[in-house]
Amino acid sequence: MRLSQARGSGRTSPKFTEGFGSAPAQASCVQFRLVVRDASTLQVLQLYTCLDQIQYIEWSSDSLFILCAMYKRGIVQVWSLEQPDWHCKIDEGSAGLVASCWSPDGRHILNTTEFHLRITVWSLCTKSVSYIKYPKACQQGIAFTKDGRYMAVAERRDCKDFISIFVCSDWQLLRHFDTETQDLFGIEWAPNGCVLAAWDTCLEYKILLYSLDGRLLSTYRAYEWSLGIKSIAWSPSSQFLAIGSYDEKVRILNHVTWKKITEFEHPATIANTKTIVYKEVEKSPSVETERLSLPPTRALASSLFSTHSKYDISQVPVSLQYIKPVADRANPKMGVGMLAFSPDNCFLATKNDNIPNAVWIWDIQKLKLFVVLEQLCAVQSFQWDPRQPRLAVCTGNSKVYLWSPAGCVAVQVPLEGDFQIVSLSWHASGDSMALLGKDNFCMCYLEREEIK
Structure with a gap:
């Protein structure tokens, strides 16, 4: 085992990729600077200076671009590893910025404005802009399928929860449906992209499973009148859904009937x-x-x-x-x-x-x-x-x-x-x-x- 250290003052947020030429690369940010290093030697490959203190960084799926989000100024800067002189700046202006992420194709950036008024989809290829209204402010409000074909967005309209499913190739709306939740807390696709899990706030134990076309496949409740779901995890094969609860138990659902097959307790x-x-x-x-x-x-x-x-x-x-x-x-x-x-x-x-x-x-x-x-x-x-x-x-x-x-x-x-x-x-x-x-x-x- 071999260890190497990198030190800096301020915020450090390493992320990894495998796409910089033939050698993997690693990026970290310190204050205004974005540092790209060789992941095997920690040798500095590129050094970029941003307009303000970097609060979030993320690699594109093909590892050719890095976005740096500066939420305080409502700005996102994008840097190219193949062309160090090329760069892109996205300014949300008075709308502000609270979150930013890549689309699965690595050529679109999704920015969420302040107060979750909208999600703005920016294209690096065509320089076009698309808008998605009423995104819900929740823990996990955006979810992409593993193959990158579809995106699900949690929405809140007229005091009611909805889910919209978009096709990522052209950002057209595929399905839009309401959910039987009091306060939708998060959504997550199964790895095979066939089932979407949506769960309610911790005040009510409820998890709903939807198909790609918006049909409700099943609803699961373990108990009532107590704190409910705290975490979930899909198995890599999509055969099991694990639900962690406030009652110190994990319940495992199967993908055939969506019923509980077992529960794991955590005794002292x-x-x-x-x-x-x-x-x-x-x-x-x-x-x-x-x-x-x-x-x-x-x-x-x-x-x-x-x-x-x-x-x-x-x-x-x-x-x-x-x-x-x-x-x-x-x-x-x-x-x-x-x-x-x-x-x-x-x-x-x-x-x-x-x-x-x-x-x-x-x-x-x-x-x-x-x-x-x-x-x-x-x-x-x-x-x-x-x-x-x-x-x-x-x-x-x-x-x-x-x-x-x-x-x-x-x-x-x-x-x-x-x-x-x-x-x-x-x-x-x-x-x-x-x-x-x-x-x-x-x-x-x-x-x-x-x-x-």
Whole structure:
């Protein structure tokens, strides 16, 4: 494993691509500057200066363009990697700007104006402009099919929720229908693009499944009169829909009848002897007396005061740290807030916010709990390797944790200073990932394992 660091003052937001010539590229922004680096060496390939502080960056699907959004000024700048002298500026003017994203073809930009009055579709090829009215201000109001052919938009008109489906090739309206929701919270397509999931606000447990032509296929409710859906995740095969709820359970729906086939609970005590519980433990490295010197070298001082983590297998039953939510505060820390299927459709990783230090890994083929990772700190983020069942976890310290069916390991990031990993992102190849801190990031390179 090899690690390289990039540091900067201000906001750092790395994203990855695989399309810059023959070498993958990586982009990050620091204040006014956009830096494009070679993802394997971190060598600077391009450096662009924007008109204001960059608040969001995104690669186009073919990795030939990068958009930089400056929400405070209502401006989006687009840069070309093939032609560094070419650039584009989109100014929303008095309408303002709150969100910006690429269309799947990488040649159109969708800007959402302030107060969600409209979505403006800008074409880089024809310089034409299209408008979509009444977009709803919700967590996930725009969803594209994986093949990039269709786009669904959540809308709010006359105090009622609607969904419009557009054809991305010409932005023509394909279907427009109302939804049986009180306050639509999000929409997401199945990976095969045949079914659209729409779920209601957390005050009502309701998820609706629509076909491409707008027909309501099924409605699912688990219970009433309590906080409902907190997160959802489609399996890569589109056969399963996992629903994380505030009652600390995950319910799995099947794609044939859209009925529940099982539910996964997250108890504070693991009693099943067939479940493997990996517990993170810290130990201080031993230093030989002969190596001590006064004053100590920088490397020796760092090793003296640092701690290393490893995993021990705990004997069941195991009691996990359980946090009772504060009932009189908004957005209580409770329920299943993170869900992710492995790329081979074999595993599901979850996090129950009531037990913040644990990651639960479920065997989807056997529909039972397989592994629990018990961390010393609260889990901040986890993400699957896009090429194999390997999960990366970070907990806000300077370590990254990797799990696969073969076992798990904790890796110390050997960087100077206080580097706290708050999120991580895999490269599309699965050979590297970015470990993101508040003001800097670190590239982690992994040796490729042969999958038999």
